[in-house]
Amino acid sequence: SSSPLTIPGGTRQSPINIQWRDSVYDPFLKPLKISYDPTTCLHIWNNGYSFLVEFDDSTDKSIIVGGPLENQYRLKQFHFHWGAINDWGSEHTVDSKFYPAELHLVHWNAVDYPSFEDAVMEGNGLAVIGVFLKLGARHEGLQTLVDALPAVRHKDTVIEFDEFDPSCLIPSCPDYWTYAGSLTTPPLTESVTWIIKKKPIEVDEDQLEAFRTLLFTSDGEEERRMVDNFRPLQPLMNRTVRSSFQ
Ligand SMILES: NS(=O)(=O)c1ccc(S(=O)(=O)c2ccccc2)s1
Numbered sequence: 001s002s003s004p005l006t007i008p009g010g011t012r013q014s015p016i017n018i019q020w021r022d023s024v025y026d027p028f029l030k031p032l033k034i035s036y037d038p039t040t041c042l043h044i045w046n047n048g049y050s051f052l053v054e055f056d057d058s059t060d061k062s063i064i065v066g067g068p069l070e071n072q073y074r075l076k077q078f079h080f081h082w083g084a085i086n087d088w089g090s091e092h093t094v095d096s097k098f099y100p101a102e103l104h105l106v107h108w109n110a111v112d113y114p115s116f117e118d119a120v121m122e123g124n125g126l127a128v129i130g131v132f133l134k135l136g137a138r139h140e141g142l143q144t145l146v147d148a149l150p151a152v153r154h155k156d157t158v159i160e161f162d163e164f165d166p167s168c169l170i171p172s173c174p175d176y177w178t179y180a181g182s183l184t185t186p187p188l189t190e191s192v193t194w195i196i197k198k199k200p201i202e203v204d205e206d207q208l209e210a211f212r213t214l215l216f217t218s219d220g221e222e223e224r225r226m227v228d229n230f231r232p233l234q235p236l237m238n239r240t241v242r243s244s245f246q
């Protein structure tokens with residue numbers, strides 16, 4: 001489409017709809033190994049798009065390896081996308097179904113590239129784990145995050161946040177889809193190996209509502225609620241989505 005959100009000449013843009021029956025089981029895909037060190041957690045901040053939890057990525061203390069990846073990738077940050085109501089909010093869809101929210105854990109290839117900024121520009125520079133959130137039971141691990149949100153209500157506010165292990169937000173079921181894609185916010189670079197977990201995590205209504213109390217706007221500006229911060233679906237073009245499961 002000619003919308004500004006599709007970069008000209010883009011052949012591997014994200015997000016996409018994952019048509020379950022069109023995904024191809026790849027028996028050579030390895031299990032994804034996740035090892036995060038909670039002491040690498042630094043702070044939470046509202047960047048005006050979402051709220052992000054950032055990590056110290058100066059060592060290999062928090063990494064993922066295996067899955068579709070050639071080598072290990074370092075955890076940089078995680079953030080969410082959500083809707084104004086529970087009928088939509090995720091970036092990816094499964095058989096055209098939206099989830100109310102989606103978690104993205106962003107990692108970069110520190111083996112091949114000297115910095116995150118360099119990795120962002122390379123086809124195998126980033127690996128993002130996507131986890132769907134569905135309405136259900138309260139998620140105790142998420143609650144620590146939710147309790148901190150009032151302190152980052154406005155754009156460009158930040159608070160210290162430590163000892164958080166984001167693996168508590170990742171389903172134990174090993175099944176995932178994977179495909180070659182892009183960042184879903186500017187600079188939209190085509191540098192992401194997407195790893196989308198098949199199983200969602202459950203969160204309750206109050207926790208989703210807490211996300212919706214955040215603001216896109218800075219303190220003193222006319223308030224605009226931070227909701228619907230997801231990018232429209234992009235064309236699959238010449239790509240195959242592989243599954244780690246049959
Ligand atoms: N939604 S997403 O997971 O695709 C995503 C968008 C932006 C990022 S980034 O924080 O890595 C980043 C990268 C480059 C410049 C600024 C931020 S990750």
Ligand SMILES: [Zn+2]
Pocket residue numbers: 079080081104184
């Ligand atoms: Zn994202």
